[in-house]
Amino acid sequence: MPAKRSESKPLETAADTKPKAADRIRSTARELFYREGIRAIGVEEIVSRAGVTKPSLYRSYASKDELAAEYLRDYELAFWQVFEAGKETYPDDARAQLMAYLEGLAQRATQIGYRGCGLTNAVVEYPGDDHPARKVAEEHKRKFRERLVQLSTAMGAKQPDTLADGLLLLLEGTYASGQMFGPKGPASSLVKVAEQLIDASMR
């Protein structure tokens, strides 16, 4: 008997040893939910594209809504990785860190087929505050706003809260307008505008 636990639950390895099907479902759902929207994609299309069947989905995820929430949790993780990527490149330079993300975002948001922020899109798709996916999104945005206040403070803004709000508005505006306008959209002015706003927040 392995020296783990004497309980009758041998499920401990199942928590980290992910079944192959669940992962395929996860990644397929992520791609389809993001590209087409959550409401637009049925579970049948997810499992068929993932090469599995519906019961496999419902053994790993309680419902489509929960799968959507899980998708957003994955999305959030990936977001923070991209957003904080500048930390290593420019340590001790909050402004450079932020601008690095803004430059990358401006690039992506002016590509054709850009779909904005998956978390923001979920909020638009589910106005009622009872949906699990929306809760994930709202909680993330709250954290994101706090992070922008941190960065604004580190940049030496006179009113960090106001600058953080301004940056958040610009970012959300980029997510949204990036999917309405083509490559020559307003997102192409993001960096210049952000520079102006940050400069104006300094003196």
Place this chain on the structure above:
Amino acid sequence: MPAKRSESKPLETAADTKPKAADRIRSTARELFYREGIRAIGVEEIVSRAGVTKPSLYRSYASKDELAAEYLRDYELAFWQVFEAGKETYPDDARAQLMAYLEGLAQRATQIGYRGCGLTNAVVEYPGDDHPARKVAEEHKRKFRERLVQLSTAMGAKQPDTLADGLLLLLEGTYASGQMFGPKGPASSLVKVAEQLIDASMR
């Protein structure tokens, strides 16, 4: 014989004399589509809340998609009325006109239950560019951007296109973040941030 036309089409009055059912459907659809989202609302719920039946809907509108497009056309009309309301209050003062809209928007976007811009929401709901509702929304946003360039030019900005883009980003950001954050959201900083950005665009 009335001195109209000798043709065999007595449908001329039908074009302006709207049937009552179509109007009820229109206003009901507008409210439900905006509050809950287009994909979230079925035609059955529209007609039942309007007190009519489905065939009445499909006699006036070719499809649900077309009804959604019509809803956005109505929405756009109402939008321009609100946006251009400052024209009468502050003629020959582009900045005051714009700020009047921004102040009103900041108020609305910090109310609980705010749902953002119906046109932007439609773009998020329908990523494919073939949906009639999305076409209405995209066309409107293009016109809106041009209008912001006009206003930025009239304000005397050094780079009117850049200021217009910055304002558009702030506005779209307000529409989006207004429905994620509560009353104390980033939209409450819209006016202050916009002032900073406009000032910075002048010298």
Place this chain on the structure above:
DNA sequence: TGACAATGTTACCGATCGGTACGTAGCATT
């Protein structure tokens, strides 16, 4: 080898989706 748990599959459920065929009530003109 054999027991067991996890993951796989086939086939189906009731509900709801957008959309329509068909009958009828009201009202004008003849």
Place this chain on the structure above:
DNA sequence: AATGCTACGTACCGATCGGTAACATTGTCA
């Protein structure tokens, strides 16, 4: 009174929605 036209309602269509019961297969231990 009969006709033609418009507007509306009843009842229904096939397709798809999210979700599940029952069974087969596989891998991993003793």
